[in-house]
Amino acid sequence: MNHYLSAAFVLLSLAAQSALAAEPTVSFRQDIAPILLENCQACHGAKKAEGGYRVDSYAELLKAGDSGEIPIAEDPNDPSELLRRIACEDEFERMPPESDPLPADKIALVQQWIAAGGKFDGDNPEQTLGLVIPPPTYAAPPEKYTHAVPLTAITFSPDGKQVIVGGYHELTVWNAEDATLARRIPNLGQRIFALSFSPDGETLAVGCGEAGQSGEVRLVNFASGEVKGVIARTNDVVLDVAFRPGTPEIAVAAADSSLRIINTQTLAEVRAIASHADWVNAVAWSDDGSLLVSGSRDKSAKVYQAETGELLASYVGHGAAVRGVSVLPDNKHIVSVGADNKLHRWQVADAKKVAEVPLGSEGQKVLRVANDLFVPCAGQRLVRINLADNKITQEYKGHGDWVLAIAQQPGEVTDPSGRLLASGSFDGELRLWKVSDATPVRNWIAKP
Incomplete structure (x- = not known):
């Protein structure tokens, strides 16, 4: 790899700095971070850092990779390797590799930002690009749906009088x-996959x-419907x-194979757990919050010590994607379900x-009560399983x-018989049942 700038490129860079000096200030949050996230992070992130170089946060962006070249020079008149690599014409050196070069307007933004000193205008330079970039405001959903949306997430309001379901951007x-x-x-x-109320019932994640x-x-x-952040x-x-019971912490499972714990009050990432090799489909805490369990498309379910993130057990008995998990009240057993058409009950200890x-x-x-x-x-259909003898006691069909x-x-919790059960299906149907005897109460297609 060449580690020098040609005289022509130096002149081009200096000319660009001079010409762009009068232009409006380029924002790292608004302008540069989206370019890096879309074009660079896939090869230069926390999990995959080609050439030992990462761009997944501003702090990492400034650190040299294996080449030792300075990515963003403190003095705008000095060469910046990041700018050279995205602007060079040599397709073997140009970034991103095996792809079309960045559009000229995006390269110009990077040039202008570096010329102005390459400053960070966010709150925390250690934050990942995804959190640094201002969140989008989504367009209003359609007034009327032409088709029902699959009901992949539902929950009751804290007072039990309303049922909340995922729609299209709403x-x-x-x-x-x-x-x-x-x-x-x-x-x-665009699509809603999970809903969880905070312990005080005021905030819906x-x-x-x-x-x-x-x-x-x-x-x-939830009271106002306002997105807080x-x-x-x-x-x-x-x-x-x-x-997590009794705390502001929340576990987040995603299709990028990540599992994270975040403090919803401070917005700090408490812990990132990189244990699964594929989508993390499900996550659950023990009743006392001391254990965390996850299920993945990699065919495994895993248990962690909540305070440290230490892996306590990894269950690979499903042989297919795991989609639901729960820690039983004794903290000694886990139940998990998935694509192998079975419920498995297994021990944390071994x-x-x-x-x-x-x-x-x-x-x-799974829903455990x-x-x-x-x-x-x-x-x-739905099934109800008695965990005392591991047998199906009811079926909810319709x-x-x-x-x-x-x-x-x-x-x-000790007397669920008088309550309602809500279920949602792929065709958009929402059904309410009597828990006690699986009697259907009402059903409708949950679309405006």
């Missing part, structure tokens, strides 16, 4: 008593995104979120299976498509 809130649309909460990612493009967790003030961003959709329950079709998620486990299945999401009306 949440729709329905009155449980009469199935009427109460309100809509916009400015969210929304895991969302656009498949293969981006993902994020937005915090919504974005606490996590990824380069693929967020598939599950779960608040990751050995102790029981298996055939589901008849793929299990999508005391010693009962509710599993939505691809076979157009959906016409895969059942993808499930939620239970809040209430006294």
Whole structure:
């Protein structure tokens, strides 16, 4: 690799600095970070750092890679390797590799930013690019849907009177008593995959995104419907979120294979766990918050010590994607379901299976209430499993498509019989059931 600038390039750079000096200030947050995220981070990120060089934060951007060349020179008159590599004509040196060169206007932005001193205009130079970039404001969803949206996430309001489901760039809130649309909460990612209320019931965490493009967790003030902020961003959709009991911490599982724990008050990343090799589909805490469990498309489920992130057990008995997980009340057993059409019960101590329950079709998620486990299945039904004997005690039938999401009306945990169960399916149907006897209460297509 050449480690020098030609005289012509030096002149070009100096001329550009002079010509651009009078131009409006270029912002790292608004202008430069999006260029790096879209064109550079895939090869120069935390997980994959080609040439020992990373661009996933401003702090990393300034550090030299294996070549030792200075990426961003302190003196704008000195050569900056980053600028040289994106602007050079030699296709073997130009970045990004095996791709078209960056458009001239983007190169000009980088030139102007470096000429002005390459400054950082965010709050924390250690933050990842995804969090530095100002979050987008999404366009308003359509007034009326032409097609129903698959219901991949549902939950009840804290008072149990409303059911909240994911829509297209929004949440729709329905009155449980009469199935009427109460309100809509916009400015969210394209598709909603996970919902979790904070322990105080005031904030709703929304895991969302656009498949293969981006993902994020937005915090919504449920009373007002206002988006309070974005606490996590990824380069693929967020598939599950779960608040740690009694704390402001939230676990975030995403299709970029990441598992993160974030403090929703300070917005600091408490811990990043890079244990899975594929999508992290599901995450759950133990009742006391001391254990964290995750399930992945890599066919494994894993248990971690919550305070340290230490891996305690890795279960590989499924042989297929794991889509739902839960820690049982004794903190000694885990249950997991997935694409192998079975529920597995296994031990934290040695990751050995102790029981298996055939589901008849793929299990999508799990909802545990005391010693009962509710599993939505691809076979157009839900099942209720008694964890005392690991047997199916009830079936909830009536959906016409895969059942993808499930939620239970809040209430006294020791007596769930008087509550309602909500389930959502791929065809957009929302159903309410009596928990006690699986009697259907009402059903409707949850689209405006």
